[in-house]
Amino acid sequence: MGSGTSTQHHFAFQNAEKAFKAAVLIQRWYRRYMARLEMRRHCTWSIFQSIEYAGQQDQVKLHNFFSYLVDHFTPNNHNERDFLNRMFTEERSPQDSEMENCRDYESIEVPDSYTGPRLSFPLLPDHATALVEAFRVKQRLHARYVLNLLYEARKHLVQLPNINRVSTCYSEEITVCGDLHGQLDDLIFIFYKNGLPSPERAYVFNGDFVDRGKDSVEILMVLFAFMLVYPKEFHLNRGNHEDHMVNLRYGFTKEVMHKYKTHGKKILKLLQDVFCWLPLATLVDEKVLILHGGVSDMTDLEFLAKLDRHKIVSTMRCKTRKEDKKQAEEKGKANQTSSAGTPSPWFLPQSHSLPTSPLCPSTQKAHRAGRSSSVPCRVPLDPKELSHWVRHSVDLELEKCRQQAGFPEIKEKEEPLPLASEADPEAEGRREPTQEEWRQVVDILWSDPMAQEGCKANTIRGGGCYFGPNVTERLLQKYNLQFLIRSHECKPEGYEFCHSRKVLTIFSASNYYEVGSNRGAYVKLGPALSPHIVQFQANKATHTLTMRQRISRVGESALRALREKLFAHSSDLLVEFKKRDKDKTALPSSQLYHNQEKQ
Amino acid sequence: MADDRDREGTEIAVAEFHKKIKDAFEVFDHESNNTVDVREIGTIIRSLGCCPSEGELHDLIAEVEEEEPTGYIRFEKFLPVMTEVLLERRYRPIPEDTLHRAFEVLDPAKRGFLSKEELIKHMTGEGEPFSQEEMEEMLSAAIDPESNSIHYKDYITMMVIDEN
Numbered sequence: 036m037g038s039g040t041s042t043q044h045h046f047a048f049q050n051a052e053k054a055f056k057a058a059v060l061i062q063r064w065y066r067r068y069m070a071r072l073e074m075r076r077h078c079t080w081s082i083f084q085s086i087e088y089a090g091q092q093d094q095v096k097l098h099n100f101f102s103y104l105v106d107h108f109t110p111n112n113h114n115e116r117d118f119l120n121r122m123f124t125e126e127r128s129p130q131d132s133e134m135e136n137c138r139d140y141e142s143i144e145v146p147d148s149y150t151g152p153r154l155s156f157p158l159l160p161d162h163a164t165a166l167v168e169a170f171r172v173k174q175r176l177h178a179r180y181v182l183n184l185l186y187e188a189r190k191h192l193v194q195l196p197n198i199n200r201v202s203t204c205y206s207e208e209i210t211v212c213g214d215l216h217g218q219l220d221d222l223i224f225i226f227y228k229n230g231l232p233s234p235e236r237a238y239v240f241n242g243d244f245v246d247r248g249k250d251s252v253e254i255l256m257v258l259f260a261f262m263l264v265y266p267k268e269f270h271l272n273r274g275n276h277e278d279h280m281v282n283l284r285y286g287f288t289k290e291v292m293h294k295y296k297t298h299g300k301k302i303l304k305l306l307q308d309v310f311c312w313l314p315l316a317t318l319v320d321e322k323v324l325i326l327h328g329g330v331s332d333m334t335d336l337e338f339l340a341k342l343d344r345h346k347i348v349s350t351m352r353c354k355t356r357k358e359d360k361k362q363a364e365e366k367g368k369a370n371q372t373s374s375a376g377t378p379s380p381w382f383l384p385q386s387h388s389l390p391t392s393p394l395c396p397s398t399q400k401a402h403r404a405g406r407s408s409s410v411p412c413r414v415p416l417d418p419k420e421l422s423h424w425v426r427h428s429v430d431l432e433l434e435k436c437r438q439q440a441g442f443p444e445i446k447e448k449e450e451p452l453p454l455a456s457e458a459d460p461e462a463e464g465r466r467e468p469t470q471e472e473w474r475q476v477v478d479i480l481w482s483d484p485m486a487q488e489g490c491k492a493n494t495i496r497g498g499g500c501y502f503g504p505n506v507t508e509r510l511l512q513k514y515n516l517q518f519l520i521r522s523h524e525c526k527p528e529g530y531e532f533c534h535s536r537k538v539l540t541i542f543s544a545s546n547y548y549e550v551g552s553n554r555g556a557y558v559k560l561g562p563a564l565s566p567h568i569v570q571f572q573a574n575k576a577t578h579t580l581t582m583r584q585r586i587s588r589v590g591e592s593a594l595r596a597l598r599e600k601l602f603a604h605s606s607d608l609l610v611e612f613k614k615r616d617k618d619k620t621a622l623p624s625s626q627l628y629h630n631q632e633k634q
Numbered sequence: 635m636a637d638d639r640d641r642e643g644t645e646i647a648v649a650e651f652h653k654k655i656k657d658a659f660e661v662f663d664h665e666s667n668n669t670v671d672v673r674e675i676g677t678i679i680r681s682l683g684c685c686p687s688e689g690e691l692h693d694l695i696a697e698v699e700e701e702e703p704t705g706y707i708r709f710e711k712f713l714p715v716m717t718e719v720l721l722e723r724r725y726r727p728i729p730e731d732t733l734h735r736a737f738e739v740l741d742p743a744k745r746g747f748l749s750k751e752e753l754i755k756h757m758t759g760e761g762e763p764f765s766q767e768e769m770e771e772m773l774s775a776a777i778d779p780e781s782n783s784i785h786y787k788d789y790i791t792m793m794v795i796d797e798n
Contacts, residue, residue: 057739058761063687064728065764065772068793070680077661486665 079593080527083548086596088495094284095497098351140182143298154180154260156187163260164231170253171223178298181256185305188259191266192312198340199270199317203560206237206268211325212557213241213522213529213541214274217248217287221545221555222257224571229557232261232269239317241522241541242274242327242480246285248544252294255306273313273344274327274522275480275498279303280351311345315479322517323564329482329521329538330510331500332490339475346468347476350498483524484538504534511537517564529556529570545572549592644721651720652713658682659709668709672699675707682716684725688762694719730794737786747783 145153152169154162154176166176176184203209210229215222232238240258245251261269275281282288282303291306292299316326316339324336468476481499485491488503507519519538524531525547531540545555554570561567658678662670670678675698676691686694698711719725740756741748748756750773757764757772764772775793776784 053739054756055760057736058756059687060728060733060736060761062757062761062764063685064733065768066676066688067680067685067727069768069771070677073677074658074661074681081661487667 075590076527079590080548080552082593082597083552084525090284092495092497094281095351098280099497140179140186140301143177143179143182145177145179149177151175151177152180153177154184156183156263158187158260158263160233160264163257163264166260167223167226167231167257170219170250170257175294176253176256178295178302181252181295181302182298182305184256184259184263185302185309187263189305189309189312191263192309192314195312195314196340197315197342197344198336199272199314200321201237201239201270201317201319203237203320203564205234207235209237209239209319209560210557211239211241211520211541211560212543213555214243214525214544214547215240215248215254216243216276216544216547217245217251217254217290218544218547219248219250219253219257221543221571222254225543225555225557228571229559229569232265234265234268237268237270239270239272239319239325241317241325241520242272242313243276243522244271244274245287246276246282248286249290251287251290270317271313272317272325272327273310273315273480275350277310277313278349278351279307279310280349307348311348313344315339315344315476319560320564321515323520323560324514324516324518325520326479327521328478328480328499328523329484329502330506330519331478331482331502332506332509333475334478334510335475336514338471339479342468342472342475344476346466347473350473350477350480481523484521484533484540486533504537507534507537518566520558520566525553526556527553529554530558530568539566541568552592647721648717651717654682655713655716655720656709659712663709669706670709670712672703672705672707675712679716679719679725682720683727684719685727686725690725730790733790734787737790741786746787747781747785749783750777753777753784 151174152162152166154166169176201209210225212225226232230236238261244254244258248254258269258271262271276285276287279288288303291303295302316324318324477498478500481493481496482502483493483496483499484507485501485503488505490500490502490506493499493501510516511518518536520541521538522541522543524540524542525544526540526542529542529545532538533540539558541556541558542553543555543557545553547553547555551572554572556568556570559567559569658681659668659670662674662678664670672695675695679686679691679694694715695707697715698707700706700708700711737748738744740752753773753776754769758766758769776789778785
């Protein structure tokens with residue numbers, strides 16, 4: 036009776052307790068499993084990012100080095116000067132008379148056998164849509180139409196201001212997309228999911244349309260086509276990859292030459308010019324500033340609005356107007372007295388400190404000079420001593436590079452770097468940007484936000500800076516803006532807010548590092564410009580993969596990439612590891628790799 | 635003599651643990667200022683080989699938090715506590731057969747599987763319940779779509795291989 040029921044209850048309670056405990060056990064175990072996956076994902080991400088940025092930094096360092104050489108080589112006679120000119124003459128951006136030559140696309144014949152899309156100008160919306168469809172089924176646009184389209188695009192871009200002002204009173208919605216990097220699938224997906232551009236559906240594409248992916252050409256064609264069809268609603272910003280020098284290294288140049296064997300060079304020439312004419316930023320309703328990289332504590336929107344953006348051919352090479360020696364000396368003195376070290380070129384002895392920027396205006400001039408790639412005049416000017424310094428420092432740096440994983444061989448470069456010529460400075464002055472102009476543009480195309488306050492040089496990428504929340508706040512207040520939209524950095528979710536939601540990073544190339552590595556995203560600005568994020572992942576297969584499978588795929592890929600890099604430096608690494616691993620124990624963990632990469 | 639060896643052994647162990655803890659901590663130290671968001675502590679602790687329950691995790695967090703919680707955990711506070719945990723071998727991972735027996739408790743008829751509904755009921759209704767996200771993630775990997783059930787022996791084997 037009584038005892039019977041209580042035994043039953045006791046029994047039932049025991050069972051329930053057992054089930055409870057069993058559940059806790061399983062949950063405990065499962066959560067640990069997921070945590071390990073999460074940790075792996077973070078390490079994998081770091082590996083990919085380190086490799087990516089190391090490549091960029093490498094290129095910038097090399098450019099700075101060559102720039103320095105060219106700037107400081109004093110030819111002994113006019114023969115040497117001629118030689119130098121011939122060796123380093125870069126074909127400068129075409130002048131208008133040369134542009135006329137590009138019209139000779141009209142002489143290019145399109146064979147009857149050509150089954151790809153044919154364009155006629157002025158373009159109609161149907162043409163643009165047809166182009167998307169043609170590319171979706173893997174057709175290729177004939178070189179004649181490519182050139183024609185680029186030529187028309189250039190004509191349009193030339194009329195645009197540096198900072199494009201856009202109003203949402205005409206179109207109902209405005210969608211901002213980030214980096215695409217040649218991934219046509221993502222662009223098609225965005226148009227599919229969000230709708231094609233139209234007078235009611237405005238778009239802003241925030242740079243980095245090309246490089247890395249395999250369909251950069253097609254992406255450009257689509258973007259330019261819609262820009263011509265809907266000039267008031269379709270806007271493009273320049274990214275740091277809209278730059279012929281960066282393209283040399285990151286795949287776009289190769290893609291063009293491969294797809295257009297006969298006319299590739301002509302196309303690249305025209306593209307070089309078109310890129311310089313892309314606007315630097317877009318301002319929506321005077322409230323939301325959209326630009327590719329970021330800002331610095333020196334960013335001056337009025338200055339940016341007034342400069343001749345066409346003069347900034349590449350953010351790699353700063354061939355600025357020659358200042359006379361006196362000015363340079365003054366700068367040198369100012370550098371010596373300015374607070375917190377100024378960044379001198381990496382190959383000179385005093386280059387290892389990370390400078391923080393003095394925010395006070397009195398040191399502005401010195402600071403500005405310091406943050407450029409020109410050299411302060413503390414360096415001995417005697418040529419023999421100079422070459423000794425340089426050689427020694429280069430050796431030091433090369434040694435450092437050899438000891439690190441992740442720096443690609445310099446031999447990889449197939450083409451010699453074209454450098455600006457040592458021509459008549461007067462003529463140069465008209466066509467080259469000033470130091471300040473160049474710096475301002477580099478800052479907005481290359482900078483990244485950071486969590487800490489302040490503003491410091493972006494040594495990871497080699498250009499631009501890291502800007503903190505106070506820099507953002509000051510800028511927003513100064514120009515009465517609501518927030519900043521930028522791209523430039525891959526994010527696992529395709530987007531990321533920072534600086535108390537005042538900065539939004541939007542990245543539209545999904546699976547950027549590897550299938551399953553990250554989502555892409557775009558942002559729609561609604562009433563009162565409130566942001567609404569939409570995420571996607573273009574590859575259908577990834578939807579069905581579990582997180583475990585995604586991470587293991589990405590992890591494998593990262594390790595493979597890392598393995599390749601390490602193999603290239605294996606003998607040097609062995610030396611390095613032996614130094615650190617006195618007990619000669621087992622293989623290093625992924626953490627050790629991670630730390631090596633960080634260095 | 636034996637004591638000396640013991641002490642030396644412990645010192646080496648401590649040094650190794652310090653390195654491991656530092657490495658794991660750094661992965662989440664996004665601002666490079668020796669702090670991590672408190673919400674990442676669970677991941678860090680688990681990646682170091684420990685398998686605490688949520689309750690045990692909360693206790694640990696209470697130990698490493700500031701007097702007035704800031705939402706961030708400082709490395710200086712985390713290191714000694716975590717070292718102690720590792721030295722004492724607290725929250726050891728669960729052996730495969732224990733895990734299997736746990737599933738069997740939930741499957742009293744010993745069929746060798748749990749239906750999707752049963753799994754959901756137990757995981758979200760009992761113990762330290764899963765969030766919807768956790769439940770969905772587990773289902774996506776565990777459930778055999780044809781039978782709509784989880785054959786737990788195979789599931790465990792698969793997960794364990796994956797871990798190693």
